[in-house]
Amino acid sequence: xxxxxxxxxxxxxxxxxxxxxxxxxxxxxxxxxxxxxxxxxxxxxxxxxxxxxxxxxxxxxxxxxxxxxxxxxxxxxxxxxxxxxxxxxxxxxxxxxxxxxxxxxxxxxxxxxxxxxxxxxxxxxxxxxxxxxxxxxxxxxxxxxxxxxxxxxxxxxxxxxxxxxxxxxxxxxxxxxxxxxxxxxxxxxxxxxxxxx
Amino acid sequence: xxxxxxxxxxxxxxxxxxxxxxxxxxxxxxxxxxxxxxxxxxxxxxxxxxxxxxxxxxxxxxxxxxxxxxxxxxxxxxxxxxxxxxxxxxxxxxxxxxxxxxxxxxxxxxxxxxxxxxxxxxxxxxxxxxxxxxxxxxxxxxxxxxxxxxxxxxxxxxxxxxxxxxxxxxxxxxxxxxxxxxxxxxxxxxxxxxxxx
DNA sequence: GTTGACATGTAACGAGTGTTACATGTAACG
DNA sequence: CGTTACATGTAACACTCGTTACATGTCAAC
Numbered sequence: 001x002x003x004x005x006x007x008x009x010x011x012x013x014x015x016x017x018x019x020x021x022x023x024x025x026x027x028x029x030x031x032x033x034x035x036x037x038x039x040x041x042x043x044x045x046x047x048x049x050x051x052x053x054x055x056x057x058x059x060x061x062x063x064x065x066x067x068x069x070x071x072x073x074x075x076x077x078x079x080x081x082x083x084x085x086x087x088x089x090x091x092x093x094x095x096x097x098x099x100x101x102x103x104x105x106x107x108x109x110x111x112x113x114x115x116x117x118x119x120x121x122x123x124x125x126x127x128x129x130x131x132x133x134x135x136x137x138x139x140x141x142x143x144x145x146x147x148x149x150x151x152x153x154x155x156x157x158x159x160x161x162x163x164x165x166x167x168x169x170x171x172x173x174x175x176x177x178x179x180x181x182x183x184x185x186x187x188x189x190x191x192x193x194x195x196x197x
Numbered sequence: 198x199x200x201x202x203x204x205x206x207x208x209x210x211x212x213x214x215x216x217x218x219x220x221x222x223x224x225x226x227x228x229x230x231x232x233x234x235x236x237x238x239x240x241x242x243x244x245x246x247x248x249x250x251x252x253x254x255x256x257x258x259x260x261x262x263x264x265x266x267x268x269x270x271x272x273x274x275x276x277x278x279x280x281x282x283x284x285x286x287x288x289x290x291x292x293x294x295x296x297x298x299x300x301x302x303x304x305x306x307x308x309x310x311x312x313x314x315x316x317x318x319x320x321x322x323x324x325x326x327x328x329x330x331x332x333x334x335x336x337x338x339x340x341x342x343x344x345x346x347x348x349x350x351x352x353x354x355x356x357x358x359x360x361x362x363x364x365x366x367x368x369x370x371x372x373x374x375x376x377x378x379x380x381x382x383x384x385x386x387x388x389x390x391x392x393x394x
Numbered sequence: 395g396t397t398g399a400c401a402t403g404t405a406a407c408g409a410g411t412g413t414t415a416c417a418t419g420t421a422a423c424g
Numbered sequence: 425c426g427t428t429a430c431a432t433g434t435a436a437c438a439c440t441c442g443t444t445a446c447a448t449g450t451c452a453a454c
Contacts (some may be wrong), residue, residue, distance in 0.1 A: 004431075006292030020306045023218065025411060036433055037412080043431090047412065068366040098306075098369055108356045109295075110219040144366035144371075145346070155352070159305045169341035176342075180376035201401075222441060233403055234442080240401090244442065 005043045006031070019097040020102055021051065048116075055103070055117050057146075062096045080132035081146065085170050088154060089163060098158055101151075131132045137181075149173050202240045205230070209251045210258075214292040217299055245313075252300070252314050259293045277329035278343065282367050283329070285351060286360060295355055298348075334378075346370050 011033050016024065026037040026047060044050035069087045076083065088097055107114040129146050130138050149170070157166045213221065223234040223244060241247035251286050273280065285294050304311040322376045326343050327335050346367070355365045 018358065022303070022306060026413090027410080038281075038414090039432060040433085077402065102302070102306050104356065105299065105352070106219070108218060109299050113220075137296055139369075140362055141365040141369035142360050144350070144353065145369050146365075148349030148366060149342070149346055150349070151352055152347070152349030153341070155302070155305075155348060157342065165337055165341050166345075168338040169345060172336075172338035172342050176373055176377040178377075179380040182374040183376040183379040186380075223443090224440080235444090236402060238443065308413085 008040075008043055009053055009057050012050065013057055016054060017058075017099060020101060021055075022053075022106060023100065026090070034104065043141070051117060058096055058099065059119065062093065065093055065096075079174050081150070081174060082170065084128075085150070085153075085167065088150075089157065092130070097154065101158065204242055205237075206250055206254050207246065210254055214255075214296060215252060218252075218296060219299065219303055223250075248314060255296065256316065257291055259290065259297070262290055262293075276371050277370060278347070279367065281325075281329070282347070282350075283366065285347075286354065286364070294351065298351065298355065 012029070015029060017034050026040055030037045030040055040047075040050055044053060066087070069083070073083050078086075087093060103117060104113060107118045126143050129145050129150075133142060133146070153166045153170055156169075157163065160166075184191055209226070212226060212229055221244075223237055227234045227237055237244075241250060261285070266280070270280045277285075284290060300311060300314060304315045309360055323340050323344055326347075327340050330339060340378070350363045352365055353366075354360065356361075
């Protein structure tokens, strides 16, 4: 059976997925849950403790969702990056990722307030990206680039809401990588570069 | 001669480039300038008016700096994207761009507070990107992708401070586009795709 | 020398913040 | 029934916020 605190965490997650985390304060939070600020402090010791537990819960859920995607998609012919993108923009996952991006930006400008909530997520991501790339393309430059494409397109999606255009752009990137691979393959066999001029 | 208000704006710009804008409040701000909150309200009417003028000044300066880069670089053989990146990460310009990125993220999660300070910058950027691309590549997907690469790498630079790796990544992207262009050119003449398998 | 515009400081107001002191309810166990 | 642990509410404290009321300084113009 779920303890009182756990149901509280669940409700808090719901609230923060909608309202973001840069503006939360205890009284509005408590009112939205139909209770009092006193209760939140009672269960979480402090606002900081509350944020820590809520963000941990969020990341746990996100990891679960990510895991099931990997299971289902492991036999798929879909490109890993495309598969990752579709997962990220799914209605179920999007709000979680949006909030973690907000956290990352806040921490970048304001480490003393938000840095403590950042875990090793960024490094996790580059590991995931690295594993998804063929070995001969697993260079720091390529891993960084793929991560940046994903981050940049996701932030664009956050700002504009334009799912269609951002998805087109990631398809375009995948095609660019394929085409470049092709040129590089040919170039390795014989120097085809000269024929360009 | 500079009016008192103008020198105040200059000092405020300096302060905010260092401290970001999500946490500014009048009293610490005033203390840093050696004056009082009263004075700031007197000259700017309200905190909102102050932010508006400070951000306008920042964007004016950034546009000037961008203009001189275009003049100097117009005869250069450098790729436009590379040129743009070098400009963006230059010590002189980086703090300005960092602050505008912070603004954009804050506005995305909190439009009612920060949306008013956002001008038509995003659309300006995609126009700039579009002009820098050869006409036959000026598709929405490509423009969005290039913008996302730039945004993603800049944010990565903001978070990690790793100039070397992010610059390598943008070089890699430029090379990818070149190689893909090559394949696409060949493919247009005769269907070389089949030989891939 | 007085007037008047601009500039500036001190202190307060009302609202919102996280947190705490104190009281009270509920419900299981002896 | 009484005790005890958990849960919850009300009200306050000390603080910060943007803003304002009121007073004062500076300095040029008439």
